[in-house]
Every structure is written in C-alpha cells, then in structure tokens.
Amino acid sequence: MTACIDTLDTPAAVVDVTRMQRNIQRMQAQADRLGVRLRPHVKTSKCAAVVEAQIAAGAQGITVSTLKEAQAFFQQGITDILYAVAMAPGKLTQALALRRAGCGLAIITDSVAGAKAITEFGRAQSESFEVFIEIDSDHHRSGVRSDDPVLVEIARILHTGGAVLKGVMTHAGESYSLNTLEALQAIAELERSECVKAAEAIRAAGLPCPEVSVGSTPTALSAVRLEGVTELRAGVYVFFDLVMHNVGVCRLDELALSVLTTVIGHQAEKGWIITDSGWMAMSRDRGTQSQASDYGYGLVCNSAGELIEGLQLRSANQEHGVASFEKGQNVDIEQRFPIGTRLRVLPNHACATGAQYSAYEALDERGEARQWPRHNGW
Template sequence: MMRNIALMQSRVGALGATLRPHVKTSKCIEVGRLQRDAGALGITVSTLKEAEAFFAAGFDDITYAVGIAPQRLDRVLALRRAGCRLTILVDSRESARAVVDKGRSEAHAFDVMIEVDTDGHRSGVRPDDDLLIAIGEILQQGGAILAGVLTHAGSSYGLSTPEALQAMAEQERAGCVRAATRLRAAGLPCPVVSVGSTPTALSAEKLDGVTEVRAGVYVFFDLVMANVGVCTPQDVALSVLATVIGHQADKGWAITDAGWMAMSRDRGTQAQQRDYGYGAVCDVAGTLLDDLIVSGANQEHGIVARRDGTADPDIVRRVPVGTRLRILPNHACATATQFDAYHVLDADGTTQVWRRFHGW
C-alpha cells in the first residue's frame, strides 16, 4: 500500500497536478493520513458519512463527487458551517436551482462544481452542451461559488491496452479542459479542473489545463486493475484471510470460509481477459498459487479450484483442513466494505487494526 500511494503521488505530481485521493476505497482515516503525508491535497468522498468522518479527523478540504440530492443540503450546510470546505456537484438546472434556493434561504454560498461527461458512462454534462453554461449562470447569478468542473472517465475500467488507456486519459483531460474553457469564455469562473480514475491517472501523458487528479482504488489495487494493466497481482495490497474447512476431493475442490460475504459479489474480472472467479488464491505469505481461483461462492463458503476447470487430484494434501489462504479481490472497494477493520501488516512483521466505516 505504501508503494501504491507513492506511485500515484509521484505520477500525478510529475504531470503538474495535485492529487485529491478518493477515500471511498478505504473509508479509513489512517489510510487517508498516509495519502496526505505523501503529498495529497484534500480528499474526495462518495458519501456524506465519509465527509463527516474525515472532517471529524481533521480533513477540511473535501469534494463530494456524487451529484447532490436536494434532501442532503442540510447535512452539507452543517458541515460547511462547522468549518469544512465541502464542495458539492451538480449536472442539471434542477439541482443547480435547488442549491441556489437553499443558499438564498440560508444566506449561504455553497462551493459547487459542474460534473462533465467525457465518456458517456454515467452522469454529467457534455463539454459542448449549452446546458453547461446555463448551469454555470444559474449558480453564479444565484450567489453560489462556481468552483470548477469535474469529470470521471469510469469507462477506462473496461480498457486493457496502454494505447487505449492513454487515449481515454487524453479524452478525459481534453473534455474537461474544454468545459472549463467554455465556462471562462462565457465570463464564468472555473478555478478547478478535476479529472481522474485510477487507470487514466496512471496512463495520462500530459495533464495540461488540469489542476487536480482524483483516484481511489490505486491505494490497494485489485484484480480488475491488474487486468486493465495498471498494476500486477503482486501490487494488490488487500487480501481476505480464509481458512480451508473441507474438500470435495473428486472434484478437486477445497472449500473455505471466505464466500461472497467476505469477497463481495463483485465479478468484475468476468468480462476481462483473465477471469479470477471470486478471487485469486495465495498462500498465507502472499505468494500466488497461480493455478487456483475462487471458482464459486455462497454466502460463507468459497470453492477453491483450478482456474482451467480441471480437478487437482492433490487438493486435499495441498491445502488440508485448517490451511490459511489469502484471497486477492476482484474489486478492492467492494471487498473492503464487507469488513469493519483492516489488519495491517507492517514490514517488521507486526500488525495493527485500523477501523473502517460502513453505511451512509
């Protein structure tokens, strides 16, 4: 994890932008502090619970990178009045008006960014859509602080070659800078130009015009990211410690106590070049047992079997009942949330327990 944190910080810094890590992956104060110590400026959150927890721990520059629901403005206001510079996000006239109306009735100027859609995968306004300017004007004329533009090229998760990733990073950069340029040309402020996803952040060749990069899953990495090509399985810093509880010897199965409740139901590698089932199998020291995956899962049962579908005739001797295995996850964000704490393995062999939070 320390290596992953240093890697992203140095890559983003070398391209002239600041890094605002997304803490939705870890939901853990200690991890956020390490990212800050490495040079990160501010954090990104996906829920107000994350904002509240990190603000309580001294993080006061927070971007809530999910379009604001009007019903949440009271919680946003409470954080801001307590001293948190919490920036919110809109991508429609309706949301912008709701923010402006709330600001007027509370005599408060919210910091607001406009979400830009640079790859069609989810939310946001297209850079060349006149809606962009209309939203900017509603916010500006309504007394909000127009803080900038924000985009997330989430479709980068579906790519797997350096060329495609570089092209997507450039598409994300150029689209977001184009939106900022149009807002400025319309006489509107746009101080922050925020882009990012782990794959594009690690693939960008330039970030001209971008002020900050957001990325989350890099802190742990996972098998989806290994398939995308921005890490190797050996870089994955999160694993589930499982125990063998039985076998079906004739099928070549070992049964463990790490089912989908532990690994999550995320099957993100299913459509990728290498399908790891519900996870890749390592020995307790973290060395990959490269022929094995978690081929199936029930709530509290994982089936460990060969990835190629053949039966290992030696499975009972190889991993007897009671054997501890480490399972690497498809998707770190989804697996981590199944647990209330991390058992942190230090280089000197000691361990610590770091709490993480859950829910909204």
Template sequence: MTLLSALITPACVIDINRLERNSERMLTKCRTVGLPLRPHVKTLKSTQAAAIYAPLPSAITVSTLAEARYFAGAGYQDILYAVGLTPNKYEAVNKLLADGVAITVAVDNPSAVDALTRASSLFCKPLSVVIELDVDDHRAGIAPESETLLSMAKQINDAEQLAFSGVMAHAGASYGCNTQAAQTAMAKQECERTAIAAERLADAGLPCRVVSVGSTPTALSDYKQTGITEIRAGVYATFDLVMADLNVCAVEDIALSVLTTVIGHQPKKNWVLVDAGWMGLSRDKGSNNHGYGLVTDASGKVLDGWYVSMTNQEHGIIEHKDKLPIPDGLFEFGSQLRILPNHACATAGQYRKYFVTRDNQTVSEVWDSADGW
C-alpha cells in the same frame, strides 16, 4: 504481538509495504506533471491509511457523506463529495459547512440545479458547487459541449449562498482500456473534453477555479494533463485484479487481500470450501477473468490457477481453472489462505477493521474505517 493466523476470518489484510509503494508511485506521477493530487478515500475509508496516501492537509474526494464526516473529524477540510447531490442530503452538507469544512458538491442536470438553488438560502455559508461532465459516455455527467452546461453554471453562480467553482470528470471508461496506448488516449480525451468545458465557461464569464479529472488508469498513463487544476484517483493505493488485468499494476502490487480459512472439501468436485463468501469478498466479478478472486497462500504468494469460482453468503468455493484435483497437503482443513480482490473498493467496504502487516505473518496495526452513507 498478534499473528495473522490468530485472526477470526474472513479478515481484511493490508500489506503496508505495497500500500506505501503504490502511494509514492501516484505522488511521483503527479509531481512529474506538476498537478496536485486529490485522493479518493473511498477505497480504504481509514484515516490511518490516508496518512499514507492522502496525508493532511491534502484535499480529498469522498463518495459518501459518512466518509466526509469521518475524515472531517480527523482534520480534513477540503472535501469534494463527488456523487450527485439530492435534497435529502442538504441538511448533512449544511452541518459540515457549519463545522468549518470547505465541502464542494456536484450536480450534473438542470433538475438538481433547480432544487439546489431553491434551497440555497438554507446553507449557513456559500456552498461550493461543481458540475460533473460526461467525457466518455460511461456514467453520470453532462456533455462539455452542451448549452445546458452554461445555463446551469449561471444559475448556480447567481443563486444565494451558492458558489460556482468549476467542473469535474471521471473517465470510468478507462476500466475498459486494455492497453497503455488506449489508456493514454482516454486520458487525452478526458482532459481535452474537460478543458473544452472550462474554456466555454470562462468565455461566458464563468471561470472555473476547479478543473478536476481522474481515474487510476488515466492518472498513471503517459499523457501529460493540460488545462487541468487537479488529479483525482483512489484505487491506486491498493490496486486490485481489474487494475492488474489492465497492466496498470502487477498482481504483486495488490496491497489488499482477504484472509480466509479452509472449512471443508468436496473431493468429487475438486472443490475447497472457505469461510469467505460474497459477504467477505463482494459480488463484484471485475473483468470476469478470476471469478471472485485469486487465491494465495497465507503469506500472500499466488497459488497458480486457483481461484474463487463461486460464492454463497458465507461460503467461498475454490477450484483450479483447469479443474485439477486438490493436491495433498495444500488446502488442509483449518489452514489459511488469502484472496486477492477483483475490486478493492467493494471488498474493503465490507469491513470495519483492516489488519495491517509488514511481514505477512504478524499484525502491526489495526485500522478503523468509515461506515454507512
């Protein structure tokens, strides 16, 4: 039996009890609204983790083709690649098709559709294509009310070896919704605007088999999604400080942390130095309320007021939000701490192994993960 204290740090630790509870919470919500969940596996790019939050034969969402290949190798067949497709990725997509994977790709502009239709004869089987919608003026996507939406869908539908499948949206602006009411309003906006697009396409003779929406805050909101065929979400599995700041979860629900070791002190500055810098924590500062992460003791108990205020590549600097002096005995040289992440996806993506614990003392399993793009 391996102790957490014996691990080389920094190390990514998963509290499997919290992971299981978080996963069941989302599954219960989807069962309640009567919609299937298509989990986004980019948070924990691990088939062992997915056995909990996206068990086979679940449909899944991926953010890289490396994830698609990794999960396809484990038996996942219905995969949505939810990043706009470019020509340099056609060959990799075709290989997945040839291997029997029902992969769906996304486009959101006429240039992407033009390139895809010109190359469509290269695909060994009909390739499922969805159009990404912009429902919140946040990131990628085309407006649901746009005439270009209809022309893009028709062009895809008429192309050799392409199959227009529907529309998808991601309400990323929900990460700025600080109240339950605001999250519910954003969910309503996300669903209504996506449904408008689907209705317009159906009226034009282009029915949508897929009408897909999702973000963790909107998926867990009080709004009952209508006119939708599936919900997508990902960070709910582990949650993080951004979700806690939005009151989507409690800090005690966060299932991912970074184990780190105290390597020194700067008493005059009230600093504790640890071996988890931005290479171990990521550069993401989330809502900017917690620096680069909140500090817990080795068992996962939050140390009130202590946070990672600064990072270098391999060094993290811990101090108190009120600039309190370092207490005697709390941060001894060589002692271990854990850091709760701002953005779990960014932090987990730094690691190729996840160390799983049930008792916050020992390692019960070691999970691998996908790597690269």
C-alpha cells in the same frame, strides 16, 4: 494491539502496508510529474490510517462518496473535501451542517434542476455552497457534455447566489473496460480535453471556472500530459485489485488488499477446497467476468501472500467459498490444503471487498497485524 496473521479470526481483510505505501508513492509521483494536485478518492479505503498516509505523501484534500465519509474525515482534521456524487436536495441540510462547522465541503451537480435546488437552498440559508459541474467526458454515467448549451446555463444559475462555481470535474469510468497502454493514454487525453473544453466554454461566457478536476486510477497512471487541469483524483490505486491488473496498470504483486480465509472442508472428487470466504467476505463483485481474464471471486495465495498457480475462488455462497485448480492440474487437495489451512484471496474490486468489513488488519513487514477501523454506511 498487534497480532500475528496466524491468530487472526477469518475471514479478515488484510492490507499489506508495504505494498500500499509503494502504491501511494507511485500515484503521488505521477501527479507531481504532471504538475497537478492529487486529491485521492478515499471511498476505496474509508480508513483514517490510509488517508493519513496519502496526505503524508503529498495529497492535497480528499474526495468522498458519502457525507458520512465527509463527516468522519472532517472530524479527523481534514477540511478540504469534495463530495463527488450529484447532490440530492434532501442532503443539503447535512452539507450545510458540515460547512457551518468549518468544513470546506464542495459538492457537485450536472443538471439545471440540481443547480436550482442548491442555489435556492443556499440563499434561504445565507450560504454559498462551493459547486463543481460534473462533465460527461466518455458517456460512462453522469455529467453534462462540454458542448451542450445546458452547461453554461447551469454555470449561470450557480453564479447568481446561493453558490460559488468552483469548477468542472469528470471521471472517465470507461477506462476500466480497456487493457492497452495506447487505449488508456487516448482516454486519459479525452478525459483531459473534454473537461478543459467545458471550463473554456464557461469562461467564454464570462463566468469563473478556476478548477479543472479529472481522474480515475487507469487514466491517472496513463496520462501523458494534463495541461489545463488543476487536480487529479483517483482511488483504487491505494490497494489495486484484479480488475486493475486486467486493465494493465498494476502487477499482481502490487495488490495490497487480500482476504484471509480458512479451509473448512473438501469435496475431493470434485477438486473443491471449501473456505469460509463466501460472497459476504469477498463481495458479489465479479468485475473480471467481462474482462479478458475471468478470475472468479479471486486468485488464491498462501498465507504469506504468494500466488498459488492455477488456484481460484471459482464460486461462492453467502459464507462458503469454493476454490479449485485449473483443469489438468492434479493436486491432492486434502493433503496439500488440510482443514485449518490459511489462505489469502486477491479480490476483483478492492472497494467492494473492503466494504464487507468494519476494519482492516494492517500487516507490516514483520508480519504483525494492527487493526485499522474503516467508515461504513451513509
């Protein structure tokens, strides 16, 4: 069933399908140019229709952030899945059930304790889990350093039964704090070189390491070369967001996700436009706050998705958003934005904003919206 954007209940998460398709084609073309497989991280959309579009464009396999995602996309018919969060021993039973059902689920670890838990459980269940070792390429979060002796120790444990050492993977999350092409190219090369060095160290110890998996949206779009890498992972590129705009990898007119909201009141003396898009609609993510340009809770557009110069959603309560213009802009807000006016807000972080909704309203070039369900929870 389709609907017109003017009839949708608000707040609503709206996907501009034309923009989304362009973003998908752009990343696929980059992976093809660099000579690697693209394994998109579907935690951004968690949506069957979006993932179908990525695979149709040439993606091979997917990356997930929860085992619930893995189950949902396996039921959709996707079998090549990487669960890219260090495996908690208590979740091995879920992973086993997926593999026994025919899902080619691969998991990751970055510690001796994690590797032992996987292999001991695998041997007890007569299962050989496919495992990647997570590499810390930029001191961002998780992983083992390429020159740490524990790397080969983990690889040896995984090679002794109960598991198959599938390869190494990394995520240069520090790229999100950068904003120049030179810096992004440098961290993309660091991501590549550190992961390749880790693979070479494992191979030098006489152990197999067939796959080298790297990626984040900024590094994927900025990489100049990916020698030694077999696959590229990226996620938020499918929608982009204001954080990615500040990083410098997309224009504002490439952001494919917005929140449709309604004006529900005014505080004229303060210049406030009150909307029904509070932080429950936008998420609490204020990712641009630490960047060169702070966009509050989002930049405001008209219902057609055209940016309104100087208007931001500057604060939010649970169900109320407060939008206002920059100082010096004298706007009769009650006349220009009467109660009932529909606006669209571009979010800081597409993954976090999408997570507030059970479905997207997919808006096509005719202005018709079709509902696309998404998978939430763990």
